[in-house]
Amino acid sequence: MNNILLSVQKINKSFGHSKALTDVSIDVRCGEFVAMLGPSGCGKTTLLRCISGFVTPDNGTISIGGVDITRVAPNRRPLNTVFQNYALFPHMTVLENVSYGPRRAGTPKAEARERAAEALAMVGLGEHGERLPAQMSGGQQQRVALARALVNRPKLLLLDEPLSALDLKLRKRMQIELKQLQEKLGIAFVFVTHDQEEAMAMADRIIVMSGGHVEQIGSGNEIYRKPATRFVADFIGDANFVSCTPAGNGTLRPSLGSEVIEHVQTRGAERFTAILRPEHISLMREEAPGMSMSAGVVEDVIDIGMLSTVLVRVGEQIVTCRRINDQATLTRGDAVKLGFRPRDLHVVEE
Numbered sequence: 001m002n003n004i005l006l007s008v009q010k011i012n013k014s015f016g017h018s019k020a021l022t023d024v025s026i027d028v029r030c031g032e033f034v035a036m037l038g039p040s041g042c043g044k045t046t047l048l049r050c051i052s053g054f055v056t057p058d059n060g061t062i063s064i065g066g067v068d069i070t071r072v073a074p075n076r077r078p079l080n081t082v083f084q085n086y087a088l089f090p091h092m093t094v095l096e097n098v099s100y101g102p103r104r105a106g107t108p109k110a111e112a113r114e115r116a117a118e119a120l121a122m123v124g125l126g127e128h129g130e131r132l133p134a135q136m137s138g139g140q141q142q143r144v145a146l147a148r149a150l151v152n153r154p155k156l157l158l159l160d161e162p163l164s165a166l167d168l169k170l171r172k173r174m175q176i177e178l179k180q181l182q183e184k185l186g187i188a189f190v191f192v193t194h195d196q197e198e199a200m201a202m203a204d205r206i207i208v209m210s211g212g213h214v215e216q217i218g219s220g221n222e223i224y225r226k227p228a229t230r231f232v233a234d235f236i237g238d239a240n241f242v243s244c245t246p247a248g249n250g251t252l253r254p255s256l257g258s259e260v261i262e263h264v265q266t267r268g269a270e271r272f273t274a275i276l277r278p279e280h281i282s283l284m285r286e287e288a289p290g291m292s293m294s295a296g297v298v299e300d301v302i303d304i305g306m307l308s309t310v311l312v313r314v315g316e317q318i319v320t321c322r323r324i325n326d327q328a329t330l331t332r333g334d335a336v337k338l339g340f341r342p343r344d345l346h347v348v349e350e
């Protein structure tokens with residue numbers, strides 16, 4: 001595709017004996033918002049550093065706009081990075097902080113200041129240029145850091161957990177602001193986070209990583225509804241894992257529910273796991289047509305206000321169900337029937 005801005009092809013990176021990245025390939029399109037998501041130590045920062053040039057991969061290639069930059073120095077790459085800790089100069093005013101980059105690159109002072117003022121206006125801080133960073137709130141400092149990256153008019157911005165120092169409320173507000181700004185400017189963002197909600201709320205596509213490799217790349221909707229692996233299903237939201245065995249004629253018999261499900265095998269596996277999200281299970285008194293049913297006993301009810309998480313024992317398995325708190329209360333020991341639509345079982349071949 002010709003609108004690919006960043007292309008990472010089969011990169012590997014080891015630090016001594018520990019392998020941080022294994023055969024990682026990703027593409028980022030012009031103007032796209034991509035989040036890198038995964039647990040601590042999965043390689044997100046290493047991948048971001050390979051793209052920014054602070055880490056050199058052992059092999060593989062990285063190109064931007066079709067030009068190989070794998071071994072190009074960080075300051076010569078057509079991109080900018082926003083770091084977690086902002087890294088603002090405390091003794092310089094906000095305007096000086098933002099104009100520092102263009103000044104170092106040789107831009108005349110007046111022009112650098114003009115561009116800095118423009119970048120500050122973009123992030124809504126046009127009036128604050130003469131303040132020192134210490135006179136700004138956490139959210140404002142984050143926006144200064146963003147302006148400092150935007151002043152260079154990059155096509156690609158790398159953001160390494162840029163909101164993690166903010167409290168939850170401010171973080172949520174900045175998520176919306178950042179997403180709106182990204183859409184307005186049309187700059188591609190590669191955004192590292194370990195917060196799945198943040199990734200879901202902001203990104204066009206999410207790269208889910210674990211143990212140094214890519215597990216799945218897709219929209220938030222795709223990775224939630226059609227997780228490619230058990231790891232992704234477990235990492236994104238809550239999931240029940242239902243083991244299934246082949247039952248002939250392109251069907252599988254799940255260990256939960258009364259109905260077989262259709263599944264076209266692609267790898268000749270013997271055993272399969274299906275994923276069933278808690279919100280797809282109804283707790284019912286009677287059997288309902290079209291539903292796959294199981295009988296169980298309530299083990300525990302966790303009330304979180306509007307919703308309850310209900311843990312139901314079905315044979316050996318504890319099934320996590322979720323329901324809105326506008327129905328009759330359930331308590332431990334109640335007999336219940338679980339019902340779900342067979343098509344809500346999503347099969348993963350292992």
Ligand code: ATP
Pocket residue numbers: 015018019020038039040041042043044045046047194
């Ligand atoms: P976190 O969310 O905790 O920041 P991460 O997903 O960004 O984690 P990385 O920082 O990329 O993970 O680290 C991936 C692996 O590589 C880890 O096992 C880490 O210990 C190792 N690693 C990273 N940088 C170095 C280094 N400079 N020297 C040795 N090992 C490193």
